Amino acid sequence: MAVYRRSYGSYTGPLTPAWSRCLVLFRYSRRNLFRSKFQTGLFALCFFYPVVCLCAIYLAHNLGFLETLGGAASRFVIIDSKFFFYFVNVQGVLVFLLTAFSGPGLISPDIANGALPLYFCRPFSRVEYVLGKSSVLAILLSQVTWIPGLVLFAVQGVLAGPAWAWSHLWIAGSLVVAFVIWIAFLSLLAMALSAWVKWRIVAGAILLGVLFFGAGFAQAVNNVMRTQLGDFLNIVYLMATVWTSLFGIEAERAMTVLQAWIAILAYCGLCLALLVRKVRAYEVIK
Amino acid sequence: MQFGRREILRDLTASLRGRAIGLLGPNGAGKSTLINTLLGFYRPSSGSAQVFGYDIRTETRKIRSLVGYMPENDAFISQMSAVSFVCMMGELSGLPASTALERAHEALFYVGLAEARYRTLGTYSQGMKQLAKLAQAIVHGPKLLILDEPTNGLDPLARQRMIRMIREIRDGNELRIVLCSHLLRDVEDTCDEVLILKQGRIAHYSNLEEERRANKRFLELETYGANGDFTEAIEKLGCECAVTANHMKMILADGIEVRDIYRLAAERDVRIRRLNFRRDTLEDIFMKAMEN
Numbered sequence: 241m242a243v244y245r246r247s248y249g250s251y252t253g254p255l256t257p258a259w260s261r262c263l264v265l266f267r268y269s270r271r272n273l274f275r276s277k278f279q280t281g282l283f284a285l286c287f288f289y290p291v292v293c294l295c296a297i298y299l300a301h302n303l304g305f306l307e308t309l310g311g312a313a314s315r316f317v318i319i320d321s322k323f324f325f326y327f328v329n330v331q332g333v334l335v336f337l338l339t340a341f342s343g344p345g346l347i348s349p350d351i352a353n354g355a356l357p358l359y360f361c362r363p364f365s366r367v368e369y370v371l372g373k374s375s376v377l378a379i380l381l382s383q384v385t386w387i388p389g390l391v392l393f394a395v396q397g398v399l400a401g402p403a404w405a406w407s408h409l410w411i412a413g414s415l416v417v418a419f420v421i422w423i424a425f426l427s428l429l430a431m432a433l434s435a436w437v438k439w440r441i442v443a444g445a446i447l448l449g450v451l452f453f454g455a456g457f458a459q460a461v462n463n464v465m466r467t468q469l470g471d472f473l474n475i476v477y478l479m480a481t482v483w484t485s486l487f488g489i490e491a492e493r494a495m496t497v498l499q500a501w502i503a504i505l506a507y508c509g510l511c512l513a514l515l516v517r518k519v520r521a522y523e524v525i526k
Numbered sequence: 527m528q529f530g531r532r533e534i535l536r537d538l539t540a541s542l543r544g545r546a547i548g549l550l551g552p553n554g555a556g557k558s559t560l561i562n563t564l565l566g567f568y569r570p571s572s573g574s575a576q577v578f579g580y581d582i583r584t585e586t587r588k589i590r591s592l593v594g595y596m597p598e599n600d601a602f603i604s605q606m607s608a609v610s611f612v613c614m615m616g617e618l619s620g621l622p623a624s625t626a627l628e629r630a631h632e633a634l635f636y637v638g639l640a641e642a643r644y645r646t647l648g649t650y651s652q653g654m655k656q657l658a659k660l661a662q663a664i665v666h667g668p669k670l671l672i673l674d675e676p677t678n679g680l681d682p683l684a685r686q687r688m689i690r691m692i693r694e695i696r697d698g699n700e701l702r703i704v705l706c707s708h709l710l711r712d713v714e715d716t717c718d719e720v721l722i723l724k725q726g727r728i729a730h731y732s733n734l735e736e737e738r739r740a741n742k743r744f745l746e747l748e749t750y751g752a753n754g755d756f757t758e759a760i761e762k763l764g765c766e767c768a769v770t771a772n773h774m775k776m777i778l779a780d781g782i783e784v785r786d787i788y789r790l791a792a793e794r795d796v797r798i799r800r801l802n803f804r805r806d807t808l809e810d811i812f813m814k815a816m817e818n
Contacts, residue, residue, distance in 0.1 A: 249667065250669070251667030253622075253625060254622065255591075256620050256622055265614075272606075349603055350603060354600050355601050357601055358602075359618065360567065360590075361565050362618045363590045364590075364618050520567075522562060522568075
């Protein structure tokens with residue numbers, strides 16, 4: 241019977257498994273995200289540096305071509321942990337920008353339009369909601385961070401031989417850990433802001449502010465209080481401390497790596513707590 | 527149920543089995559809180575409740591899979607088209623993607639949004655948003671439909687359509703309805719049982735169908751030419767009578783029909799100008815409950 245002739249009828253067919261329902265949210269949110277041409281352009285831009293790195297690796301293994309460029313060029317293209325550390329830094333900035341534009345629109349429209357009761361009156365929990373929404377950012381950011389990073393490592397491993405790959409396997413691990421912690425932090429921060437700030441532009445601005453003005457504020461605290469405690473407010477500094485240790489880069493740091501890890505995890509916990517407090521069907525006013 | 531130290535619902539004991547149950551009460555009586563508690567949005571501080579035999583504390587997921595909920599306030603995603611929105615809600619309820627899409631179209635046709643189903647919800651009027659909310663509540667074919675103030679913000683025509691649709695859903699299916707409203711007319715038009723709340727307690731519970739049947743024995747007459755003889759003849763039939771000028775109120779005795787009253791009037795040359803079944807309206811019931 242044609243759809244327009246049917247009246248209301250109950251449903252007795254098969255149901256999808258409960259675990260698969262967060263993927264529904266992922267699918268719809270992702271589709272919504274890529275409606276914006278700017279967003280799509282920014283996503284494409286994030287692949288520029290990995291392509292540059294890929295060319296660099298290729299060139300490093302074609303000595304004949306490098307010799308034509310002179311000695312300086314051959315010294316410039318050295319594929320080691322520093323090379324991947326720079327890759328993490330550049331991609332880290334790009335995914336931050338990507339998050340600032342895509343993250344704030346994930347939860348705020350649902351809260352602004354009162355849609356949360358419609359999600360939670362179904363067999364769909366708050367945890368599944370948060371997982372579904374965060375998976376959008378996690379998968380989007382992974383596509384431009386550790387996945388291309390591992391591809392670069394694999395290409396280098398193939399070209400340099402299994403001995404190099406085996407002895408530098410820790411770099412692959414560092415790549416994944418460095419990006420996973422950055423993605424987790426960014427996703428939680430973006431979603432917490434998205435949940436608490438109704439206007440996505442304001443939420444995006446605050447996210448940018450956390451990174452850019454956070455460093456300035458931390459420096460001001462250090463100067464005024466004559467301590468190094470302000471560094472704990474500087475997310476970039478914390479992350480850089482962790483990343484340098486992961487890639488074995490020597491740098492003078494005012495805090496230990498363990499302190500940096502604890503501070504980052506504490507920020508992640510705070511964002512999660514903010515998120516849990518806001519993501520509920522109805523707010524209870526006591 | 528309490529928020530902080532404030533008790534919202536207390537001493538609630540009831541078993542609701544009707545096909546369409548009206549939840550009535552003045553603003554702040556606890557109607558919406560009761561619904562939200564049954565849906566598991568709020569955790570009760572004490573007591574227990576079951577929906578279709580499932581405990582609201584431990585089996586929330588099962589309850590939610592059987593329920594369709596239309597909230598009172600605006601609830602939609604503004605940048606989504608109605609069909610995507612309803613389809614997504616269907617999928618979240620567990621329908622496979624293709625079935626959800628088919629049923630989303632069906633539901634939107636059914637509620638009367640067929641022509642507007644590809645428009646984004648942000649461009650909808652208030653009445654259309656209400657209809658979209660109803661569509662998402664029925665898309666997965668629930669066994670219990672909870673409607674919280676479904677006619678809020680609707681013009682009289684749209685209200686009539688909404689009421690007609692609720693009646694159709696009620697009559698045509700195995701579906702139960704809980705309708706929460708402070709508009710007595712809406713409840714009277716759609717429900718056969720009514721639970722009246724006042725300050726978080728049950729003020730009255732009644733079966734409207736039974737009350738309507740009982741009230742069919744109560745007559746109001748306007749007569750011309752009636753005298754003591756007519757009243758006496760009626761009382762001889764076993765009916766209770768009260769006479770004021772040309773008006774007469776009576777309760778028909780068992781086995782006595784209206785045609786017997788007409789016969790007596792014809793025999794005594796009394797003209798009956800008007801005859802009404804005087805029944806308690808829901809407003810009467812509600813006002814009595816509030817006074818008590």
